[in-house]
Amino acid sequence: MDELIGEFLTETNESLGALDLDMVRLEQNPNDKELISSIFRLMHTIKGTCGFLGLPRLETVAHRAENVMGRFRDGDLKVTPAYVTLIFESFDRIKQIVSGLEATGSEPQGDDSELIAKLDAVYEGRDGNTENAKDGSKGDAAIDELQALFDATPVLSPDQWHTIVTVPETDDHKMEEEEAKPAAVEKTEDHGAKAPVATAESLRVNVDVLEDLMTLVSELVLTRNQLLQTLRNKRDNVFSAPLQRLSHVVTDLQEGVMKTRMQPIGNAWSKLPRIIRDLSMELNKKIDLVMEGEATELDRQILEMIKDPLTHMVRNSADHGVEMPADRIAKGKPETGRIVLKAYHEGGHIIIEITDDGKGLPLAKIKEKIIKNGLATEEEVAAMSDQSIQQYIFKAGFSTAEKVTSVSGRGVGMDVVRNNIEKIGGSIVLKSVEGKGSTFLIKIPLTLAIVSALIVEAGGEKFAIPQLAVRELVRTTPTTSAKIEEVNGTPFYRLRDHLLPLVSLRNLLELGGEARANQYIVVTQIGAYQFGIIVDKVFDTEEIVVKPVAKVLKNLEVFSGNTILGDGSVIMILDPNGVAKASGETDIADATPKEMEKTGPVREKTPLLLFATNDSAPKAVPLSLVARLEEIKTSDIETSGGKMMIQYRGQLMPLTPFDTSVDMRTKGKKPILVFHDDANSMGLVVEKIIDITEEFVDVQVASDHGGIVGSAIINGKATDVVDIGYFVRNTDRDWFKSHGEESYGQQTTQGRRVLLVDDSPFFRNMLTPLLKVAGYDVTTLDSAATALKMREDGERFDIIVSDIEMPHMNGFEFAQKVREEGSTWLHTPMVALTSHTTEQDVHHGMEVGFSRYIAKFDRDTLLATLTETLVANQSVKHAAGAR
């Protein structure tokens, strides 16, 4: 194809994208002169270039549309939806011609006379609109006037003109070029100063070049990995240093090339405003489309793959979701519906949210349809949660629209959307409240090209499982409680509080061989569905470059691709989706309601370590406080000064049995829980470690018994929650000497306002009643940001107690904000709460404004410190006041 036409097509396609968007905006703000000029200019540019390139059909349509735009611009024709539709029609025709041009290199055949007649009718005021009456005197004069106006406005940036104007000087083009050139030069001079030249920093690169680069970099990464693997076992090799450098450069190169493939997600959204506009016209609805995070970037390969599903879902929201204006008013909603499209990054993923404030999913109708289609019986449906019922819309042939419109309701829908998203390793979650609206959450990986994978072995063969899908690994032994159980030959595993369905990779892939005694379970999650893959061995994770499988193998859906490992061998990459399907799980969205809860916004769980003594009730301690779990021989315990000690990591560590029921005399091994504070450690001897679990902890502070904070229901059992501080103090008095134990009178602190900031609900629950009992007026918040909001609201506190390790804004950053110039909390004392302290942390804490550092589990020191700090602060104030 002519290079010139290629250039023109790229530019026109970009302009057309912008035009669609502009027209939708224009319809909303018909008086925006700026917008009208901008559209007019773009149109004129297209027209001008067409004439220059000899594309008569395109030129005529663009010219007539421009005429109508000219009248909008002059303000003698009002922008009405009917006219906008007409202009859109012209855009569509232009697009059609352009795509024909793209395919064949010449203008396709076609008749535009009808469209042109309509445009002319509007232009000449003959379209029957009484407001559109035109006096004959305008005519060509008006066009000349417009032309003059146009010439005085910037059309293209000068550099773009350059690409169009500098034609190879063939005889064909010479004439036109001479005509075009003066105008171009003029504009360059006029606007060169105002419009900065943007192209110095960017250039257009063919996508194929980038794809090739990516492939080459992938190969380079593989080769590098191979080299590293080969040399790993050879120490002090002459190649080590250069290889290290090579490795760094390759990593940087990989990142750089990945970056070139990144595109803002807005590119996939650009068509949506137009689609929503057309839809609302067709359906007589009023819909606002709000887009947030358009600049969020992701790999263009993924962008291409989610474009259609996204469009489909937004259409669905507009068609099924948003109600008719009258219905909305009747329900007390604003007449105009809202569809919000949001994109943002979250830990190596992109999250896309599509929310509408429409009628939500009609549960009754879905139920009816489930029964009608024989997907479940009436009794089964009755037993299902709303969430489970809603998931049925992801099944094939499921459309709840009452009638089939041109928009949706053809029964091809959400199942295709879900398949497409899962194909790229993403997941989709639906939340919907009938009457309020629906939200779709789509989670997709940033890139597909290079992924991290877990290498496993089954039946003597190695396989790679994408790390993205792996939740955890479990080692099973047939003799302990961590064993695989069978029901009628089907394996299951009790994973904490539920039954995990299992798939044996050896059986699934027909690998043969005998099952090993000790097997591993790779707990895998797809959307809300969790299952385990039984493998023989687990190796480490490797960065792999996914290569598609050969065409002859494409019907094997258990594999998503293959790759070459560091040792040069080829390995198949398992597709967790395919494995789930092949194992008989036909519909992954049929997750149990319990599992769905996990993906929704729920109360936060606290990880707890459960242990037992010979006493009856199990004990729990927050896992975050435990530094390590160890096993010691009772014969290794030494006694010094009447205290039990053990040599641990080159130091003496004091030991405390949890209670008298722990038998320290008989020989054997005992598990210990190691706690840390700064440089000191202590060991708590228990009888047995039971499990690690996550629970919503609701501690009832009721215990007078030393060492117990209170009790809580954990795993359905009444469990004692342990006060670590108690043991730490009893073990070694020296531990907290620096924290100050001198008690001040309680009365001075009565009713003082304490602000407690901690992201962990466990500690909030534990500390709030404690402080209340001590007579403080406690306000508890879960994040530093909400605390700062309270500051802006003018709230005052006597003292702030803050956690250090918090998401989003940690304690240090929080302290900096509190201590910043002009803060109303500038003089409020701050106390830091932390589970593990180092000297640097303490130092850093003091620097940013904390006056005290307290270990989280030490509630007595906390109370003492609060009193001490408040009294000290008060005396400072008194002193200041006296002066």
Place this chain on the structure above:
Amino acid sequence: MTALVAQSSAIADSTRDYLTIYIGDQIFGIPILQAQDVLSEQRVTRVPLAPPQIAGALNLRGRIVTAVNMRACLGMKPREDAGKTMHVVVEHGGELYSLMIDKVGDVMSLAMRDYENNPSTLDAHWRGMSNGIYRLKEKLLVVLDVPRLLDALEPETELE
């Protein structure tokens, strides 16, 4: 008339180059330009659940090559002697395939006059993978139609 005879004799005299390979006792020919590489014994990763004609995948200078078990394709018994397997790498549809064979022979220039189309008595299965037969002095050489052979491996696209 003479021109026609001259032309046909020119065709008869013209030769084509083939890489000869052995599977069992049979000698086959692959058009020399189709053969990219000849490899000795390779480490082949099995692809579970794949049809028996697919032996697995191997790494050829950073590219993944699908290994094709020629004996399975031709309906021959698995090899019984302990000889090493060799590979002839060919490209098809942008992908690399290695044909697993027993032995590689010489490159031969074969004259068209010795060529015959597939005899109708040849096994239908073989006819589907062969372009014809050359009459060598001692043996008959079967010309492999590599693209057709590989196309036949491709699973039929499911209609959705």
